Amino acid sequence: MSDSRQQILETVRANRSTPSEMPSLDQSWTCYDDPLSQFRTMVKAVGGQTEVLCDAVAASEWLASQQAYSESRQRVSLVEEVGTSDLSLDDLARPHDLASLEWAVLPGEFGVAENGAIWITDRSARHRAVYFLCENLVLVLPASEVVHHLHEAYERLGKFAASEEAPFGAFVSGPSKTADIEQSLVIGAQGPRSLVVLLIGQP
Amino acid sequence: MSHAAAAAEFIADEERTRWHDQAVWYVRQKRDRAAKSLPEWETLRETASQIKQHTLSKLDEYLEEFERNATRQGAEVHWARDADEHNAIVLKLLEQKGTKRVVKSKSMLTEECGLNPFLEKAGIEVIDTDLGERIVQLRNEHPSHIVLPAIHVKKQEVGELFHEKLGTKRGATEADYLTEAARHHLREKLLAAGAGLTGVNFAIAETGGIVVCTNEGNADLGTALPPVHIASMGIEKVIPRLEHLGVFLRLLARSATGQPITSYSSHFHGPREGQEMHVILVDNGRSQQMTEDDLRQSLNCIRCGACLNTCPVYRRSGGHSYHATVPGPIGSVINPARDPARHKSLPFACSLCGSCSDVCPVKIPLHHQLLSLRGKIVDRKLLPASKRWSMKLAAMVLKRSWLYRILGFGARCSLRWLPRFLLYNPLNGWGRQRDLPEPATKSFRQAFRDRNRKPGDK
Numbered sequence: 001m002s003d004s005r006q007q008i009l010e011t012v013r014a015n016r017s018t019p020s021e022m023p024s025l026d027q028s029w030t031c032y033d034d035p036l037s038q039f040r041t042m043v044k045a046v047g048g049q050t051e052v053l054c055d056a057v058a059a060s061e062w063l064a065s066q067q068a069y070s071e072s073r074q075r076v077s078l079v080e081e082v083g084t085s086d087l088s089l090d091d092l093a094r095p096h097d098l099a100s101l102e103w104a105v106l107p108g109e110f111g112v113a114e115n116g117a118i119w120i121t122d123r124s125a126r127h128r129a130v131y132f133l134c135e136n137l138v139l140v141l142p143a144s145e146v147v148h149h150l151h152e153a154y155e156r157l158g159k160f161a162a163s164e165e166a167p168f169g170a171f172v173s174g175p176s177k178t179a180d181i182e183q184s185l186v187i188g189a190q191g192p193r194s195l196v197v198l199l200i201g202q203p
Numbered sequence: 204m205s206h207a208a209a210a211a212e213f214i215a216d217e218e219r220t221r222w223h224d225q226a227v228w229y230v231r232q233k234r235d236r237a238a239k240s241l242p243e244w245e246t247l248r249e250t251a252s253q254i255k256q257h258t259l260s261k262l263d264e265y266l267e268e269f270e271r272n273a274t275r276q277g278a279e280v281h282w283a284r285d286a287d288e289h290n291a292i293v294l295k296l297l298e299q300k301g302t303k304r305v306v307k308s309k310s311m312l313t314e315e316c317g318l319n320p321f322l323e324k325a326g327i328e329v330i331d332t333d334l335g336e337r338i339v340q341l342r343n344e345h346p347s348h349i350v351l352p353a354i355h356v357k358k359q360e361v362g363e364l365f366h367e368k369l370g371t372k373r374g375a376t377e378a379d380y381l382t383e384a385a386r387h388h389l390r391e392k393l394l395a396a397g398a399g400l401t402g403v404n405f406a407i408a409e410t411g412g413i414v415v416c417t418n419e420g421n422a423d424l425g426t427a428l429p430p431v432h433i434a435s436m437g438i439e440k441v442i443p444r445l446e447h448l449g450v451f452l453r454l455l456a457r458s459a460t461g462q463p464i465t466s467y468s469s470h471f472h473g474p475r476e477g478q479e480m481h482v483i484l485v486d487n488g489r490s491q492q493m494t495e496d497d498l499r500q501s502l503n504c505i506r507c508g509a510c511l512n513t514c515p516v517y518r519r520s521g522g523h524s525y526h527a528t529v530p531g532p533i534g535s536v537i538n539p540a541r542d543p544a545r546h547k548s549l550p551f552a553c554s555l556c557g558s559c560s561d562v563c564p565v566k567i568p569l570h571h572q573l574l575s576l577r578g579k580i581v582d583r584k585l586l587p588a589s590k591r592w593s594m595k596l597a598a599m600v601l602k603r604s605w606l607y608r609i610l611g612f613g614a615r616c617s618l619r620w621l622p623r624f625l626l627y628n629p630l631n632g633w634g635r636q637r638d639l640p641e642p643a644t645k646s647f648r649q650a651f652r653d654r655n656r657k658p659g660d661k
Binding site: 004005007008009011012013015016017018019020021022023025027028029030042045046095096099112114115116117122126127128129131132133149150151153154155157158160164165166167168169170171172173174175176177178179180181182183184186188189190191192 | 226229230241242243246249250253254256257259260261262263266267275276277282283284288332333334335338351352353354356357358361378379381382383385386389390393394410412418419420421423424427428438443445446447448449450452453460462463464465466467468469470471472473475476484486490491493494496499
């Protein structure tokens with residue numbers, strides 16, 4: 001195997017192209033007058049829903065007022081004061097036991113205005129599967145945490161890369177979807193069937 | 204089989220050809236809208252192209268940096284020179300874990316390596332979890348498109364297939380119903396899997412992480428549940444820095460399907476607690492592709508499929524007529540670049556319209572490469588005899604102006620006077636679907652002389 005490594009690297013080295021500069025990413029990328037409103041428009045466009053609420057209590061009340069949520073049997077929340085939990089993630093030995101989870105209320109770190117994506121990590125979740133296996137996903141983040149575009153997003157994530165043990169992280173944009181049957185868009189492929197984004201506080 | 208012969212089978216069904224053309228063109232239009240929504244689109248393309256060019260000029264260093272950092276994050280890095288070695292590594296890892304059930308999210312590289320049949324022969328069940336890929340897998344076919352694997356399949360055919368394989372209602376054709384059935388089937392397989400295989404969209408040298416993009420979330424489920432994650436990547440997938448993802452992720456989904464970003468863009472840095480993570484770096488001809496200056500840039504490719512969607516030949520001939528893992532313009536470059544004898548007809552499946560180069564998010568000069576590959580195929584004497592001899596004949600005539608003039612005169616007369624059945628003889632391949640042009644009354648020389656004659660001259 002080390003033979004292969006050496007052989008590949010040697011061929012690549014021998015076939016290098018002429019040196020070329022790394023381009024600068026310091027460009028004038030499009031920004032938005034109101035990033036929060038652009039973010040909400042984009043979340044809607046990718047099949048999600050947003051609500052702006054003044055605090056965690058209001059968010060919890062809003063959730064409780066949703067019939068689909070209040071009448072469900074299996075819910076979990078990893079966001080303090082928002083939503084309820086019928087099971088504890090830490091008590092589950094295997095992520096497989098989350099297969100019939102109906103609602104998950106989970107933290108998002110920040111949103112991206114240009115594409116409606118939300119950055120999530122598994123820092124607070126013992127099983128990262130909870131983000132993908134639940135039937136309905138609710139992401140909670142401060143309304144002030146919306147960046148303009150992905151360049152700004154990765155600037156923010158610089159520390160993430162440097163950390164010794166970087167967690168799993170993902171941009172989530174809308175619910176799980178597919179258009180693999182004759183280009184007809186269907187929401188709810190293998191993952192969550194719906195995405196609600198609760199934006200807390202003032203932008 | 205040559206592309207033209209395979210395409211002839213495809214276009215025999217005219218209604219289906221039109222349907223396929225329109226389905227693919229629809230995706231191209233969505234791409235156009237997404238690209239136009241960003242004023243900096245051209246800057247992004249240029250920047251992406253420069254990042255890739257820079258990376259190729261130091262690829263060995265970036266691969267080593269990636270290996271170092273991925274190892275630091277707790278992943279094990281393997282190197283494979285070719286498809287066989289890649290497949291052997293995967294099998295060994297699965298055997299070590301004693302697993303017989305594997306789920307796979309979309310990976311064109313494992314298609315290229317023929318991993319599925321290889322593992323199946325070893326008694327391992329491999330389930331493709333991308334819906335489109337699962338459809339072609341159940342049909343015992345290969346994907347016909349790199350982003351939309353089942354674009355050639357009609358919903359009635361999916362309905363019949365699912366009725367037979369998944370027990371759905373006979374005659375069902377609604378996408379919602381069929382996708383729901385697949386959801387249950389695939390989630391069951393995902394929950395039962397002993398290992399998850401994924402491709403890699405980008406590997407970051409600076410952090411040792413890999414990024415996988417899906418809309419269905421299948422790569423996330425396939426790696427968040429089983430105790431092993433094996434990621435296979437071509438060596439050209441490495442990018443220097445995390446911040447470069449800002450450029451590539453803005454281009455990828457917009458170019459592919461017109462979405463602002465895929466539903467899930469997942470960043471894996473090492474395994475999760477209690478899991479093993481392996482990354483296999485595969486060469487399989489890529490380092491050789493770097494030798495040729497005019498073809499090296501094809502390694503920029505981020506597999507978005509935009510060049511397929513815009514290509515008038517791809518749209519009207521279908522992906523399978525290319526007989527290669529990657530079809531369309533990019534496939535017509537990388538396949539013959541690696542194996543010219545086998546894929547010699549592909550650079551000719553092209554009208555040189557240049558639309559592929561215009562939409563490519565990493566600015567690969569595709570139509571220039573296709574033209575230069577044609578030259579290489581001629582030099583290697585790989586052209587069919589009919590083309591070789593007709594070109595020789597043409598060269599002989601064009602070198603002798605007297606002969607050209609005589610034949611020109613003959614053609615003008617015979618086109619006018621000969622009966623149709625003689626003109627449209629079996630040797631006239633061009634006239635099979637077209638009418639020959641109305642012959643001019645005078646030769647160009649004659650017409651030019653007449654034009655320059657001053658009034659009053661005799």
